[in-house]
Amino acid sequence: MKIGKREVERRIQHFQDVCKDAGVKLTHQRLEIFREVAQTGDHPDAEKVFQGVRKRMPTVSLDTVYRTLWMLNDVGLIRTIGASRERTRFDANLSDHHHFVCRKCGKMIDFAADSLDDLHTPDVVNTYGLIESTHVEIRGVCHKCASRQ
Amino acid sequence: MKIGKREVERRIQHFQDVCKDAGVKLTHQRLEIFREVAQTGDHPDAEKVFQGVRKRMPTVSLDTVYRTLWMLNDVGLIRTIGASRERTRFDANLSDHHHFVCRKCGKMIDFAADSLDDLHTPDVVNTYGLIESTHVEIRGVCHKCASRQ
DNA sequence: ATAAAAATGAGAAATATCAACATATATCAT
DNA sequence: ATGATATATGTTGATATTTCTCATTTTTAT
Helix, strand or coil: CECCHHHHHHHHHHHHHHHHHHCCCCCHHHHHHHHHHHCECCCCEHHHHHHHHHHHCCCCCHHHHHHHHHHHHHCCCCEEECCCCCCCEEECCCCCCEEEEECCCCCEEEECCHHHHCCCCCHHHHHCEEEEEEEEEEEEEEHHHHHCC | CECCHHHHHHHHHHHHHHHHHHCCCCCHHHHHHHHHHHHECCCCEHHHHHHHHHHHCCCCCHHHHHHHHHHHHHCCCCEEECCCCCCCEEECCCCCCEEEEECCCCCEEEECCHHHHCCCCCHHHHHCEEEEEEEEEEEEEEHHHHHCC
């Protein structure tokens, strides 16, 4: 999936505004790294982003890609998929429960909610595979991180 | 959060049944590793599980912990939180969309679904932090992995 | 244009995860 | 219970991923 040119421009404009507000400097590297993520419909990992940016900016370093991606995550311009800044974690509780995840520190809190337990899954998902479980992930910033601003 | 003794026993019984069905051998190590995950309400990583099991079984190896956790995941006794068997991935699409994730290969498919876009979030979650987004993660086994049985 | 603050690149280091193989153990048929 | 067989374990080493340090460069505000 590729994102339309118009939409990419819109995202980049937004990116520039947010950088200014957050007081982070607008460098070539950051712009190109953000562009790379913004124009992809996929969910690239750092290495993939690095490869893409490198074509247009051969001197960029992998470390800058990492730093920039986490910075973009911190200011809320992109988000991570899955465990944030942590290693793989395991859970033996297979019954219905849901998660609140802090975007800053990765802290995860379980909660139960009957209203979220029996969601209607769209038919199209059945064409992807056999469904085993459904759960809701709520993302945001935990109080501790919010107050440490 | 600690899990009740009764519930842990129930999970272990289930573990033994599933191992038998799946034709995997029931070893001390596996039992202790499963017990460790089953009695924790947290979402431990492999290292954490290793530390816990080690207290009761000092000779266990970290690698066995890894192998066992993935085995337990493969037979569906536990699940991973977040990206399965992959590196951190990033997404610039902050608008509403949801994910189907294959438990075996980690493949992730985006889908849109109006019916899932405006879920009612329980009040308790507001006490955890500031909510920014909500999305649904549907887990299962993709067709490719299912047919490769 | 200049100074101050922040970002970058390069390479090294730390961390996490996985693989190979020789040895040990569980399971199953007897 | 016993022994054969397939599978699991521990050890060690390799690989992959992510972060750190610091000298240099770039951006931003003046």
